[in-house]
Amino acid sequence: MGNEQIPQPASTPATQHRPTTQETSVAGTAHRWLLDRIGDLWALLTDRPISLYAASVLRIGYGLLYLIFLLREFPHRDEIWGPGSPWTPALAEQLFDQTGWNSILLLSDSRAYFELCYVTALVTSALFMLGWRTRVVSVLFAVVVTSFHARSIFMTDGGDNLTLLMALYLVLTACGRRWSLDARRDRLKAARAGNAPEPVRSLYAQQLHDARTTLITVVHNCGILVIAAQVCFLYGSAGLYKIQGPTWGGGTALHYALNLELFQPWPALSHLVDEYPMVIAIAGYLTVLLQVAFPFVLFGKLKYPVLTVLLGMHIGIAVLLGLPLFSGAMIIADAVFLPDRFYAFLPRLWRRAARLTGMWRPAPGRAAEFGSVPSQDRPGVPGSKHRAAACTEGHHAATGLASEQS
Template sequence: MLDRMGVLVALLIERPVSLYGAAVLRIGYGLLYLVFLLREFPHRDEIWGPGSPWTPALARQLFDQTGWVSILTLSDSRAYFECCYAAAVLTSVLFMLGWRTRVVSVLFAVIVASFHARAVFMTDGGDNLFLLMAVYLVFTACGRRWSLDARRKSRPAADGGRQRRRFREFGRTASTVLHNCGMFVIAAQVCFLYGSAGLYKVQGGSWGNGTALHYVLNLDLFRPWPALSLLLDEHPVAVAVAGYLTVLLQVAFPFVLFGRLKYPVLIMLVGLHLGIAVLLGLPIFSGVMVVADAVFLPDRFYRSLGCLCSRSSRPPGFGKGRAAVRGEPALVPAQPGPVGPVSPTVEAVSRRPAR
């Protein structure tokens, strides 16, 4: 028992886990929220601004009951709202790029929470998970890989005194513990989401008899492509199989994470979310779920992916001039002629006549 506790403590404090996964979450959610804000830019006043049917006064009355807060309700001025919207766009860009991530991640969480609370009745379920992930990422070291912070910290820094080294070591240990706990909470949140969704579906009669997706495909509110939905609905057997497979994937997801079976399950879940994005018109929700699934891929996958991308971006013939350094035969043989002082023995051998 003590050995297991020691292993758990060592795993928690020795090194940060899944740094590349955290970077993918940062880039993915920063990009998604930027796309979301730009997509709703023509309708920003009707959703979050002073001209919204859900007025700031109504929002403040709801906050008194729920305890929520939002920076958008601090003023009813249109100029103030436009400044907040511009700040949200800028924060999303900086968060995606990983610039001063410790501070910008807090601002990003405040922005997401404020916009979510301001129009809580006008968004879909993807915003709930978006808000949770934005808060969780505040505690992670999501800026250590693939970020501007990582490029800046790659430069050598001054060693400093003993007190500074001790303070730096304490900060590194605290950051590692917070990061590992944050990544564990993120993984647990995704597992809980899939497991609860699958168990709720099992209790429903329409999912049990295989007709749930038939009713989903005939909802006018979630049918951006009616002709495509009707075309798929003409194959009841395939629709029933897809419904059973959806329930099976969601229920089994928390139990396949520690084996190789998780890779085909993740691929099928990505296909499921792509189908939801196209058939139900919920691209932001699907994007949030796909990015959340990326936390379960190991760092070696992202390292190999980065090496593959860097190798494919090189021009043809790059690195052939260093063949001799890697042990391959050089195109031009080494030329005789010593450089610098030569020992007497070498000089005598060089002057010996050839036979």
Template structure:
């Protein structure tokens, strides 16, 4: 993304500017800074980065919040509705102190709450599908913020990160790929290719469109960089906080976590894992090392095994500790560090895997077994034209007969 050019600049610009004593020439540092600034500006304004990654974040967080709202649908009134112990009046008093806001407290009517809940489900669905993403992304951020603020004392770290990501995604062009907006744009482009183009009479509309494109690109790239920085700060701070604790230092932190009733959805599994203290200590040290090292391995190939370790860690947290929302939020956030070439190659890989599975599966009417007889007309050496090498019906060795044979 331009990093190679930046690394080569000192070797090409510094050599002519050196004096006899080995010092830098007066204007070399200034030219080097200008070159780096121009390269950074080209990266920032040249093209939108990580379009597929932001689309994965949009689909992931939209689906995750939709599943969350559907999961809590039977308990919606006790959590966010008029029947909640944390009444709208108490929430309004807290908002006066904290500056939060929620459209759920505008009315105590149950019909109003049910309407808001239905709109939240609809907004999450449209955001996931990528329909009018510029508008639905803002509405999705408003929905997440309102539901988060209404039950602020029932949230955890996963809810906080989901709220931040909802705000960040509103700045990105997360509907450019794998969305209804992208499909509509392809159809519009295909229709426009067949119509003759007319030359613009004035350069002002072209300049305005170019400025709008540049502004959208800059805002999108800044949003992606902020998302990446947020995840890096989260992992780095979590690892450094663990280093300061004595339980993580002596390898007993996971022992205490596994014995907390609040985080025991499967008590038998937690107790079984606690029977291996050495393995739990190794897992604890590996967790701390991975989290601390994560911000420093993003620009090399080492980030892929680190992301794999983090994926396994979050899956274990979701299953063993019963925190699926937190784990899902973190797994989706990690997707921003995968390059676009990974996502563009993924459909090809899936199609190739499906094609291989289709080749291995027997065709209709040609199931293998003693009761199936393939078509005649094979190769001159006695093999069938399709399928594996056949043997005589008698099962003995020797050349294949000229008639039909039975495949094994």
């Protein structure tokens, strides 16, 4: 009994680490920073629809581009998509079994049905460009582009690939809020309503309305972000692919492209440009550099000169290589990176230039310089009426000032 040892409590190992006050503070700061970034992202997606003017430019651009494309190929429509195409419906069905695509053009082999589909495509493209009932017409436009693209996928160039993607993405966006017949109809409806009080909704109806507005805003913003990501991936992958080739590294890629008979709409012009090898080499290196760096310059003012150079590059591709559809699709896609204040400034710039040349004079009682970005507040949000009233007062003040100066 006397030799028994009393068990001692286990001591804490000396190597066990206890977080210090400084480490706890750093961890808390990182946690708060992460929560702030998540909050900023959530506010970006749900606060208000972004890039409404850019979405409208994409709608107008791709609607007009596809309308011109269909009109240009009107004499050859039967050989490309119709019953007389060498890519027969049987071959298209075999490809669909492998790819999972489909086309409304294959629902019937009647020529009358094909002509009806072609006229429908022309009308749909025009209505989409004008922004008439955009919610429904955008879906029809996506179906039209997908059907014509899938019917004869090997009969057209690569420009319609991007047009197809953008047609699908634009279904998600509120691309009819600006510069459209829908926007004009909403303005006229608001003008007729005047200062009439809004109808009182029940609590359930108001909650349902707010949820619908938030859902539309989130889907639109996600669509815009997907479009921007698509263009970034396109430029980045194209630049990285060019780096792997010896012709782009040696500065001779454009030389070989200019001497391909398939891409010589004006051979004399191509041969004239080819006589300046140093300029061709610099243009090739600059093209690769801009495409690789494009995703990294979008968050600063450097994107404006980059977009300007890319605009010139696409115009050169359209003229020298005879790819207007591809160049047009790329130029329109680049418009998503320009802010709304840029598009809101364009009408003012046009009126100022027209006034200096004597082509335009402001109507009596109309502000000459009023052209700010319209309010994007959602109905039902507290404070939106006060902001709308402030904007109205500012407009009346600007109108009065313009009248006094005139």
